[in-house]
Amino acid sequence: MSEDRFLDVKxxxxxxxxxxxxxxxxKTVDLHINRGEVLGLAGESGCGKSTIAYAxxxxxxxxxxxxxxxxxxxxxxxxxxxxxxxxxxxxNKVSLVFQSAMNALNPVLTIFEQFRDVYHRxxxxxxxxxxxxxxxxxxxxxxxxxxxxxxxxxxSGGMRQRVVLANALILEPExxxxxxxxxxxDVVVQxxxxxxxxxxxxxxxxxxxxxxxxxALMAQFADRIAIMLEGNIVEVNKTDxxxxxxxxxxxKKLWDAMPSFDDAKGVA
Amino acid sequence: MLDQARPFLKLEGVHKxxxxxxxxxxxxxxxxxxxxSFSLKRGEALALVxxxxxxKSTCGRAIAGMFKIDGGNIEIDGHQVGTxxxxxxxxxxxxxxxxxxxxxxxxxxxxxxxxxxxxxPLKLHNRIPAGSTLADELEKTLRDVELDPAATLEKYPHxxxxxxxxxxxxxxxxxxxxxxxxxxxxxxxxxxxxxxSILNLMKRLKDERxxxxxxxxxxxATAHYLTxxxxVMFGGRIVEFGPSDQIVHDPQxxxxxxxxxxxxxxxxxxxxxxxxxxxxxxFADKVRQQTAASTAPLEATKDGRLVxx
Ligand SMILES: Nc1ncnc2c1ncn2[C@@H]1O[C@H](COP(=O)(O)OP(=O)(O)OP(=O)(O)O)[C@@H](O)[C@H]1O
Ligand SMILES: Nc1ncnc2c1ncn2[C@@H]1O[C@H](COP(=O)(O)OP(=O)(O)OP(=O)(O)O)[C@@H](O)[C@H]1O
Ligand SMILES: [Mg+2]
Ligand SMILES: [Mg+2]
Numbered sequence: 056m057s058e059d060r061f062l063d064v065k066x067x068x069x070x071x072x073x074x075x076x077x078x079x080x081x082k083t084v085d086l087h088i089n090r091g092e093v094l095g096l097a098g099e100s101g102c103g104k105s106t107i108a109y110a111x112x113x114x115x116x117x118x119x120x121x122x123x124x125x126x127x128x129x130x131x132x133x134x135x136x137x138x139x140x141x142x143x144x145x146x147n148k149v150s151l152v153f154q155s156a157m158n159a160l161n162p163v164l165t166i167f168e169q170f171r172d173v174y175h176r177x178x179x180x181x182x183x184x185x186x187x188x189x190x191x192x193x194x195x196x197x198x199x200x201x202x203x204x205x206x207x208x209x210x211s212g213g214m215r216q217r218v219v220l221a222n223a224l225i226l227e228p229e230x231x232x233x234x235x236x237x238x239x240x241d242v243v244v245q246x247x248x249x250x251x252x253x254x255x256x257x258x259x260x261x262x263x264x265x266x267x268x269x270x271a272l273m274a275q276f277a278d279r280i281a282i283m284l285e286g287n288i289v290e291v292n293k294t295d296x297x298x299x300x301x302x303x304x305x306x307k308k309l310w311d312a313m314p315s316f317d318d319a320k321g322v323a
Numbered sequence: 324m325l326d327q328a329r330p331f332l333k334l335e336g337v338h339k340x341x342x343x344x345x346x347x348x349x350x351x352x353x354x355x356x357x358x359x360s361f362s363l364k365r366g367e368a369l370a371l372v373x374x375x376x377x378x379k380s381t382c383g384r385a386i387a388g389m390f391k392i393d394g395g396n397i398e399i400d401g402h403q404v405g406t407x408x409x410x411x412x413x414x415x416x417x418x419x420x421x422x423x424x425x426x427x428x429x430x431x432x433x434x435x436x437x438x439x440x441x442x443x444p445l446k447l448h449n450r451i452p453a454g455s456t457l458a459d460e461l462e463k464t465l466r467d468v469e470l471d472p473a474a475t476l477e478k479y480p481h482x483x484x485x486x487x488x489x490x491x492x493x494x495x496x497x498x499x500x501x502x503x504x505x506x507x508x509x510x511x512x513x514x515x516x517x518x519x520s521i522l523n524l525m526k527r528l529k530d531e532r533x534x535x536x537x538x539x540x541x542x543x544a545t546a547h548y549l550t551x552x553x554x555v556m557f558g559g560r561i562v563e564f565g566p567s568d569q570i571v572h573d574p575q576x577x578x579x580x581x582x583x584x585x586x587x588x589x590x591x592x593x594x595x596x597x598x599x600x601x602x603x604x605x606f607a608d609k610v611r612q613q614t615a616a617s618t619a620p621l622e623a624t625k626d627g628r629l630v631x632x
Contacts (some may be wrong), residue, residue, distance in 0.1 A: 099485055101485075172427035176583065212380065213375025238541075241373065241375045241541050242543065247603065247604050248601065250600035250603060251604075253600070268515055269587065270589065271589040275587055275593045288339065298589050314515065314519065
């Protein structure tokens with residue numbers, strides 16, 4: 056694939072201010088995603104994956120601070136945006152499926168009301184149009200559109216997760232950041248949704264940053280994979296290389312930890 | 324059911340229906356549990372797997388007595404669930420069954436230390452035997468979940484990793500004295516290595532302490548390390564029940580087969596073309612529709628499994 060960097064991150068540093076002083080969660084990270092590419096980001100819990108996801112959208116909140124580096128999206132310097140530009144840009148250009156967002160849906164609004172709020176704010180279109188778009192997206196993620204009028208607690212965990220995915224697609228963004236988007240789904244639906252996203256992606260050409268600790272799943276879906284350890288990216292390569300020819304010891308260790316049906320690794 | 328001399332947990336014909344009011348159309352019913360029956364011996368573990376929205380969490384919550392079921396019967400150790408009235412009876416129920424949830428953060432109070440989270444149940448449930456002290460029991464409980472008491476007791480939830488938080492949730496269930504733990508996707512937010520250590524921990528608690536587990540999970544590849552039996556759910560019903568090894572390696576029901584064949588493997592790519600996606604989706608839809616339409620009963624197979632026709 057020819058290089059056409061839609062996202063280009065250079066020397067990104069993110070600190071958390073703690074009582075013991077700043078804690079550097081992301082340490083001088085370089086990474087890029089080409090237009091239409093799926094980049095996987097894997098690494099153990101606490102290595103800084105979600106911190107990167109938030110920082111890329113400038114959704115990080117104190118005590119987190121971006122203390123160095125640059126983020127360029129489609130040629131624009133994201134760190135230079137003022138608040139208004141940022142609000143327009145977010146969800147339109149880049150959207151984020153938060154980790155455990157299914158637990159963060161607003162409990163007092165129906166699924167449709169939450170959907171309509173975002174749609175209204177960004178497009179100014181009518182409730183009727185919002186309804187049509189919402190129904191289309193619900194079908195896409197395999198939920199009966201009548202459930203648009205349910206409150207979050209009336210949906211199962213996996214259904215809420217699918218609602219969150221649908222929300223990220225509302226405005227047809229060019230980059231979607233997915234932080235553990237399918238952990239709450241059964242594997243059949245997980246596969247259907249990833250296939251659907253892959254299909255949409257091939258059609259519309261958006262890029263994806265796909266964060267998960269399920270390496271097997273990532274290998275099925277990503278074009279390239281970046282492996283992260285304690286705030287650093289220790290290895291980036293084509294998926295095939297990461298699967299068949301991992302270089303870094305840590306990448307090898309991650310593969311060894313993957314459970315499989317046929318060995319007895321699950322319980323020592 | 325299978326030969327169960329003296330079940331610790333017994334569900335018989337359990338039903339639960341939710342009624343949904345919609346803004347536009349008429350009210351809609353969701354049959355979350357339909358005629359669910361199974362039993363579990365003390366010290367054994369059962370995996371509850373299946374479709375998202377098939378009623379797994381509802382089943383877990385019903386057993387924990389969190390709402391009234393619409394029909395059928397649930398008994399834990401001979402006591403009918405949902406009949407506790409006095410606070411003493413409720414405490415006794417709590418001792419029999421505790422739940423551990425998916426999000427290890429959401430279920431801990433951010434303003435309280437680990438010490439607080441464990442002291443309360445120990446005191447409330449009189450879990451300090453004669454000759455022992457509160458400090459002894461705290462230490463013992465933390466050691467049971469493989470945490471260092473000195474390093475952990477005064478910490479707040481946000482100072483712990485996801486895996487450590489989930490250990491605290493298990494410790495809390497132990498502090499109450501729970502004999503049955505319902506773990507609803509306890510590892511799905513943890514990365515692989517930590518997932519394994521939590522699974523190991525549950526297995527140890529089962530083998531060494533005789534704790535009974537209902538393990539709700541989407542992680543089919545690891546479920547059979549912990550559990551003797553697996554129940555596969557679809558649309559509020561159990562479609563297959565039997566030894567976990569058999570179900571994982573040789574599923575019988577069409578939906579179980581579909582589920583097992585969809586477990587991700589690094590060797591197969593997700594295809595980006597719609598035709599391919601449609602083929603799989605159409606096939607999955609067909610299996611789901613057939614499964615949903617069937618009201619055939621569970622029948623015993625030659626190898627001792629129960630499979631819905
Ligand atoms: N509000 C905070 N204050 C202080 N430290 C924090 C805060 N939030 C996160 N951290 C720390 O930053 C590091 C990176 O956290 P992050 O959530 O990005 O990890 P992650 O790779 O997404 O992990 P997981 O796989 O568990 O989601 C961790 O060491 C974490 O403890
Ligand atoms: N409080 C409620 N009100 C209305 N409907 C509900 C309620 N709780 C659950 N349901 C519905 O009951 C069905 C079963 O839900 P349940 O949460 O038990 O599924 P699950 O098997 O745990 O799914 P998942 O794997 O996605 O967590 C779903 O259709 C769900 O929407
Ligand atoms: Mg994260
Ligand atoms: Mg559930």
